Amino acid sequence: MTYQTIFFKDANKFLEHTLDELARDETRNNLMLGLALRLREDPHAYTEQDPLMAIVSDEGGRISALVIMTPPFPMVVHSEPLNEVALVSLAEALIGTGWQLSGVNGESDASDAFAKIWKERTGQDIRLHKTLRAYELKEVNALVFPQGEMRVAKEEDAQKAADMLRAMQDELQLQESSTATLEGAKKSIRLKRTFFWVVDDEVVSITIAVRPQIKGICISGVYTPPQFRRRGYARALVSEVSNEMLIRGYALTNLFTDLSNPTSNKIYQEIGYYPVCDYHQYEFL
Numbered sequence: 001m002t003y004q005t006i007f008f009k010d011a012n013k014f015l016e017h018t019l020d021e022l023a024r025d026e027t028r029n030n031l032m033l034g035l036a037l038r039l040r041e042d043p044h045a046y047t048e049q050d051p052l053m054a055i056v057s058d059e060g061g062r063i064s065a066l067v068i069m070t071p072p073f074p075m076v077v078h079s080e081p082l083n084e085v086a087l088v089s090l091a092e093a094l095i096g097t098g099w100q101l102s103g104v105n106g107e108s109d110a111s112d113a114f115a116k117i118w119k120e121r122t123g124q125d126i127r128l129h130k131t132l133r134a135y136e137l138k139e140v141n142a143l144v145f146p147q148g149e150m151r152v153a154k155e156e157d158a159q160k161a162a163d164m165l166r167a168m169q170d171e172l173q174l175q176e177s178s179t180a181t182l183e184g185a186k187k188s189i190r191l192k193r194t195f196f197w198v199v200d201d202e203v204v205s206i207t208i209a210v211r212p213q214i215k216g217i218c219i220s221g222v223y224t225p226p227q228f229r230r231r232g233y234a235r236a237l238v239s240e241v242s243n244e245m246l247i248r249g250y251a252l253t254n255l256f257t258d259l260s261n262p263t264s265n266k267i268y269q270e271i272g273y274y275p276v277c278d279y280h281q282y283e284f285l
Helices: 013-024 030-041 084-096 110-124 155-171 182-188 234-245 261-271
Strands: 002-006 052-058 062-067 073-078 103-107 126-137 149-152 193-201 202-210 215-222 251-259 272-282
Touching: 002 013, 002 084, 013 030, 013 052, 013 062, 013 149, 030 062, 030 103, 030 215, 052 084, 062 084, 073 110, 084 110, 103 110, 103 251, 110 126, 110 149, 110 272, 126 261, 155 182, 155 202, 182 193, 182 272, 193 234, 202 234, 202 261, 234 251, 234 261, 251 261
Parallel strands: 073 103, 215 251
Antiparallel strands: 002 052, 052 062, 062 073, 103 272, 126 251, 126 272, 149 193, 193 202, 202 215
16 A cells, blocks of 8 residues: 655645544544644744645545644644554655654654654654643533632733743743733633633633634633642633633533643543543654
8 A cells, every 4th residue: 555645735725635534523633623723714823934734645545644733833643543654654755845843742642653653764862742631521510619700801911811821831841832922812812712710800820712623622721820729720710711612602622631730630520521532742852
């Protein structure tokens, strides 16, 4: 069996080939699906560099792998069921066209396989950077909340939101993201997707809704400053925001957790999130 890799410059064209596959399980594919739908609106939504979008298909046109990347972020890979021969073909096509990868992210079996193949083909060292779990929610459990209430961020809150998201980015040593910039915060607020937990008019926690899919939307940017932790604010906020998204008409919400943080995995399940799959994010050194 031989495979060919087809590259796309237009997210619309990429989605023509991949939307049915990605939408079959939105939470499992929420990262790639959300990125592609956003790039359809704006090809440079995440970075000034051109994105990478590609599929790998066999002689009969059946798709065996697909990837998307917004440099300098890691490439997101999908291959379900796993097809390592197709991933080898993909790696060779990427090398042949001069693409530079900072890493790979995706469901664990595909990400593990591609990282190993990339190391074999390029000689680059690889390092497992994060093990993540994708969760889905369709109904929010009843919880007892701490003091305070959820508030949708207003235009005048943009600097506060940007500062809190930047603090999270710095604390967790995340790659710089446009969501943590003032312009990014303003945009999220205009879309009414930035939320605070507020106690006595003081903002004590933040979260944002990002990457709308077909039926769902992703909850991200959950951050509570150190002085306000261990009071249940983040759990209450994510619960209320998840419910707000369902009220707005989304059939489901999803999110990622870092498996090295057992606390967050526990509280999200208390809210009503259930695990769907694990992602492995590799760095290419």
